Amino acid sequence: MTTTEVGTTTVLDAIRALTPEIAQRADEIEKAQNVPADLLKKLADAGAFRMFVAREYGGEEMSLPDAMAVIEEVAYADGSTGWTVMIGADFAPVLARYSKKVLDEEVYPDGPNTMARGAFAPKGVAIPVDGGYLVKGQWPMASGSYEHEWILGNCIVLKDGMPEMTQMGIPAMKMVLVPAEQATFLQTWDSVGLRATNSNDFILDDVFVPEHHASEFFGPAGIDSTMFRIPIKLGLAPTHVAVVIGIARGALDDVRELAKTKRPAFNPMMRLAEDPVFQFRLGQLDTRLAAVRALAEVETRSMWEAAVAGVPGETLDTLRQRAMVSYAHTECVAIVNEAFALAGSSATYSSSALQRRFRDIRTAAQHVAASPEIYQVLGAVMVDEPVPPAAL
DSSP: OOOOOTTSOOHHHHHHHHHHHHHHTHHHHHHHTSOOHHHHHHHHHHTGGGTTSOGGGTOOOOOHHHHHHHHHHHHHHOHHHHHHHHHHHHHHHHHTTSOHHHIIIIISTTOTTOOEEEEEEEEEEEEEETTEEEEEEEEEEEOOOSOOSEEEEEEEEEETTEEOBOTTSSBOEEEEEEEGGGOEEEOOOOOSSOGGGOOEEEEEEEEEEEGGGEEOTTSOOSSOOHHHHSOHHHHSHHHHHHHHHHHHHHHHHHHHHHHTTOOOTTOTTSOGGGOHHHHHHHHHHHHHHHHHHHHHHHHHHHHHHHHHHTOOOOHHHHHHHHHHHHHHHHHHHHHHHHHHHHTGGGGGSTTOHHHHHHHHHHHHTTSGGGOTTHHHHHHHHHTTOOOOGGGO
16 A cells, blocks of 8 residues: 655645546547556555545545545546546545444455445335345446445335335435445446446345445444545535536647647638637636636535534535535536537547547536536525425
């Protein structure tokens, strides 16, 4: 294990040293539909996958804003690799929902680089039996090009064949943790974008899960760390924002470089970069991306400061933080779309990085984290109208 140390090489420094190679290999990565093993090792050695792991297990225990900078940098080089780093890092706060005994003795006994895959949508069922649960289901889009030791799947708890209901009027759920070999993966990921994320379905077929391997996905963490104090639904979403900001930043840089040499078909005496209309639109796109980043930084910093203080965020604040995530996705998609248009026919060729970024960001924005439904909840709270407790 190579652990970065304060005052020497930071994770961001180590990642910045890798991004030129990642960018240069982006076509190779997409064609292979996997992030190559040698790159994954370099990313792991740099600390990318243990950013949120607690220091007591040898992890970096980085702040959420600092980790977002790392994820953005990787996504800037290649969207699929950025998504892979985001997914791999995000499992640490999820694993932290299990007991300290499980973390000490089963998850991290050999160090902080334990990897997991899984899905958080409750696509399975958990039937209570003596000592635990019998679990069955098929979960979609369990991203991860890396070797992994654990699988996690969120399940609806059944009682007498029907979903057990909570006081909030929603089905009770359990997040189950099983060894990787107990899951069967299906080759279902044939996507328009993020093609190298290996986001395949997996099946658990009547797998017994002991009680201590069934946790509350939305519950408290088993150990205390600033990142783990943030409600899981809130804390994981900003890392998705880092991915789309990185992709959008890359798209703007692509069109900037293209404009320096591209000559419009019906005005070959002028380079695209000399066109005042192009200059205006590019400057506008750059400002819009800066505004997205500024909003993300403000809201994420507010989230982090509340966690450092150990106090829950105010309802209006947390809703604004969730709305920021949706807004960032929508705006970054629009920025990449306009950059793609500015590039003209050049962007349509498979050799163009812009077309890959266009497909990647559109795919990333289909994730539930980007859902615009939060705007209605935020608006209702702003005017003191009731909303279902589960929406909060």
